Amino acid sequence: MPDTAQANVPFAIATYDPDRLRAALRKMYLIRKFEEGAEDSYTRGLIHGTMHLSIGQEASAVASCMALTDDDKITSTHRGHGHCVAKGADVARMFAEFFGKEEGYCRGRGGSMHIADVEKGNLGANGIVGGGLPIAVGAALSAKRLGTGAVTVCFFGDGANNEGAFHEALNMAAIWKLPVVFVCENNKYGMSTSTERSTAVANIADRAAAYAMPGVTVDGNDFSEVAEAVETAVARARRGEGPSLIENVTYRWRGHSKSDRNRYRTKDEIAGWVKKDPIARMGAMLVTHGIMAEEDIAAMETDVDDEIAEAIEFARSGTDPDPAEVTRDVHTDRAA
Amino acid sequence: MNAAAGVRTREMSYAEAIRDAMDIALTEDERVVLMGEDIGVYGGAFQVTGDLVERHGPDRVIDTPISELGGAGVAVGAAMTGLRPILEFQFSDFATLAMEQIVNQAAKVRYMLGGAVSVPVVMRFPAGSGTGAAAQHSQSLEAWLGHVPGLKVVQPTTPEDAKGMLLAALDDPDPVMIFEHKLLYKLKGQVPEGRYTTPLDKAVVRRAGDAVTVVASGIMVHKALEAAGQLAEDGIEAEVIDLRSVRPIDRETILESVRKTGRLLCVYEAVKTLGIGAEISAMVAESDAFDFLDAPIVRLGGAECPIPYNPDLEKAAVPQIADILDAARALATGRR
Numbered sequence: 245m246p247d248t249a250q251a252n253v254p255f256a257i258a259t260y261d262p263d264r265l266r267a268a269l270r271k272m273y274l275i276r277k278f279e280e281g282a283e284d285s286y287t288r289g290l291i292h293g294t295m296h297l298s299i300g301q302e303a304s305a306v307a308s309c310m311a312l313t314d315d316d317k318i319t320s321t322h323r324g325h326g327h328c329v330a331k332g333a334d335v336a337r338m339f340a341e342f343f344g345k346e347e348g349y350c351r352g353r354g355g356s357m358h359i360a361d362v363e364k365g366n367l368g369a370n371g372i373v374g375g376g377l378p379i380a381v382g383a384a385l386s387a388k389r390l391g392t393g394a395v396t397v398c399f400f401g402d403g404a405n406n407e408g409a410f411h412e413a414l415n416m417a418a419i420w421k422l423p424v425v426f427v428c429e430n431n432k433y434g435m436s437t438s439t440e441r442s443t444a445v446a447n448i449a450d451r452a453a454a455y456a457m458p459g460v461t462v463d464g465n466d467f468s469e470v471a472e473a474v475e476t477a478v479a480r481a482r483r484g485e486g487p488s489l490i491e492n493v494t495y496r497w498r499g500h501s502k503s504d505r506n507r508y509r510t511k512d513e514i515a516g517w518v519k520k521d522p523i524a525r526m527g528a529m530l531v532t533h534g535i536m537a538e539e540d541i542a543a544m545e546t547d548v549d550d551e552i553a554e555a556i557e558f559a560r561s562g563t564d565p566d567p568a569e570v571t572r573d574v575h576t577d578r579a580a
Numbered sequence: 581m582n583a584a585a586g587v588r589t590r591e592m593s594y595a596e597a598i599r600d601a602m603d604i605a606l607t608e609d610e611r612v613v614l615m616g617e618d619i620g621v622y623g624g625a626f627q628v629t630g631d632l633v634e635r636h637g638p639d640r641v642i643d644t645p646i647s648e649l650g651g652a653g654v655a656v657g658a659a660m661t662g663l664r665p666i667l668e669f670q671f672s673d674f675a676t677l678a679m680e681q682i683v684n685q686a687a688k689v690r691y692m693l694g695g696a697v698s699v700p701v702v703m704r705f706p707a708g709s710g711t712g713a714a715a716q717h718s719q720s721l722e723a724w725l726g727h728v729p730g731l732k733v734v735q736p737t738t739p740e741d742a743k744g745m746l747l748a749a750l751d752d753p754d755p756v757m758i759f760e761h762k763l764l765y766k767l768k769g770q771v772p773e774g775r776y777t778t779p780l781d782k783a784v785v786r787r788a789g790d791a792v793t794v795v796a797s798g799i800m801v802h803k804a805l806e807a808a809g810q811l812a813e814d815g816i817e818a819e820v821i822d823l824r825s826v827r828p829i830d831r832e833t834i835l836e837s838v839r840k841t842g843r844l845l846c847v848y849e850a851v852k853t854l855g856i857g858a859e860i861s862a863m864v865a866e867s868d869a870f871d872f873l874d875a876p877i878v879r880l881g882g883a884e885c886p887i888p889y890n891p892d893l894e895k896a897a898v899p900q901i902a903d904i905l906d907a908a909r910a911l912a913t914g915r916r
């Protein structure tokens with residue numbers, strides 16, 4: 245990889261060609277506008293259930309997938325729309341899932357908290373905090389045994405690092421030197437509980453030491469910093485040297501879920517983080533380095549708006565599942 | 581003591597009644613502590629603990645990290661050594677992460693130690709479907725825990741019972757598991773003021789009748805009462821029994837009713853097979869009440885599948901009023 249420090253050029257600019265950088269920015273917009281569309285549909289009573297929005301965390305999702313191909317896997321979380329889009333999902337089918345339609349990624353059975361896109365290597369969001377961590381290790385075990393060369397990126401939140409599953413998963417990944425990269429999206433809170441109140445170490449990356457793997461903490465709202473850390477860890481995993489732990493420090497702008505009154509944090513704190521908008525920072529970086537002009541970005545936004553509007557239309561006019569099929573897919577149909 | 585005995589009552593929601601019970605316990609008994617995820621300033625995921633942290637302080641209303649297994653174990657250890665913990669699970673589904681401490685420790689310690697200790701712990705589980713939260717946030721697992729000797733398992737269905745059974749659970753020297761259906765939290769009812777207890781081992785006849793016995797548990801009690809009201813318009817008087825306790829099951833109240841009606845319908849939200857209905861049916865079949873049966877016993881339970889996200893599928897997965905109505909009418913009129 246190029247030596248970026250000397251040239252004073254961000255890693256991402258030095259590493260990725262302009263098309264990929266533009267595509268990355270577009271994905272970040274797609275995530276944000278997907279979630280704004282979902283929020284709006286929910287507020288208007290078009291969809292039910294609950295949802296966890298990742299607005300403000302888009303750099304972490306997209307940059308963490310830059311090193312991956314469709315053959316590589318991810319495991320995601322309850323706050324997983326961003327990961328899903330970053331790994332290449334179609335927002336129309338994501339909306340269809342929200343609307344509970346057969347065209348949705350889970351045929352309307354899973355909803356927001358369970359969206360998966362297995363073809364693109366997304367093994368799924370998860371309703372259980374920490375649920376994806378050992379599963380990621382299992383995917384990495386498969387890759388190693390089957391010799392596929394695939395790497396698994398395991399997304400999880402700061403809150404998940406206090407589940408036993410986190411500790412058990414990291415240990416197994418380390419003793420078996422498995423190709424997995426643990427990406428902690430530290431947005432400062434697990435629901436209302438700050439990391440200061442929930443976690444004994446100052447940085448979640450400090451926990452890597454207990455499992456003899458590299459651990460780094462990066463600015464999770466800086467696309468380039470995240471991409472560099474994950475590229476390094478993925479390269480290490482592909483060389484067969486085992487797992488790494490990366491902590492992307494970021495922030496969710498919205499409440500934990502639809503029912504959050506934000507009593508555990510201040511308006512000032514939220515406003516401070518809104519100023520560190522990862523999408524604005526990515527756009528500014530691309531403009532500074534002559535990859536896009538402001539007008540290009542404005543046009544991109546309009547284009548994404550159109551895609552979202554079409555996706556919502558597609559979802560609304562989708563097919564309702566037949567209640568007679570409620571027990572379908574509990575088991576594999578072996579006759580088929 | 582109850583509302584009928586001339587005690588002062590106040591209208592409260594089910595959630596407020598639970599909070600009232602915890603407030604009384606925290607005020608009267610220094611040994612009582614509340615533990616759980618986001619039960620402090622957030623007020624609990626369903627706003628059950630509400631403002632208790634402001635009144636009793638964070639040393640007694642303790643936010644735990646997201647560590648269900650550890651949290652349950654800490655509650656068990658504290659209960660063995662002088663505290664009276666009330667542990668709130670954010671959703672009953674997460675009992676699955678804590679099964680080790682609930683099943684292997686809490687339930688068995690007293691027995692294994694030849695009676696040398698007691699484990700006076702209370703655990704509260706928001707349960708059930710109907711919120712669009714899908715497969716990992718909608719389960720009804722009361723029969724799982726009801727299978728374990730050493731535990732007491734209850735499902736209060738009214739605000740009055742929710743308060744009285746929680747206070748009874750705190751008085752009980754052994755572990756008590758309380759399943760609270762999420763859709764009941766906003767249900768209003770008259771609740772006696774001050775301290776009173778409601779037995780943990782008694783079912784109650786909520787509506788008397790002679791045509792058919794409907795034994796319902798949890799939220800199904802309310803659906804069964806609706807159905808019974810509609811049946812009465814056709815001159816069919818159903819007797820509706822609120823099971824209240826899953827372990828132990830109040831055998832006598834059920835048998836007495838069946839001897840009178842000669843017809844039995846069991847209704848519960850949990851998956852139908854290997855559940856509460858099987859147990860109640862067997863109790864009747866093994867007793868003299870069997871001779872009074874004029875028709876085969878009927879069970880209505882959840883479909884053989886996880887709870888789906890799509891609202892129509894979700895309804896199809898659990899018994900609805902119309903299902904109860906049809907089944908009870910068919911039983912009572914002998915048309916099957």
Ligand SMILES: Cc1ncc(C[n+]2csc(CCOP(=O)(O)OP(=O)(O)O)c2C)c(N)n1
Pocket residue numbers: 296322323371372373374400401402403404405431433434435500617646648670674677
């Ligand atoms: C095992 C389990 N415990 C609790 C919950 C409820 N819950 C859902 S998300 C969440 C907070 C998770 O925090 P974190 O891991 O930091 O992710 P974030 O929500 O901040 O993205 C909690 C407590 C759950 N879904 N699963």
Ligand SMILES: [Mg+2]
Pocket residue numbers: 401402403429430431432433434435
């Ligand atoms: Mg978090």
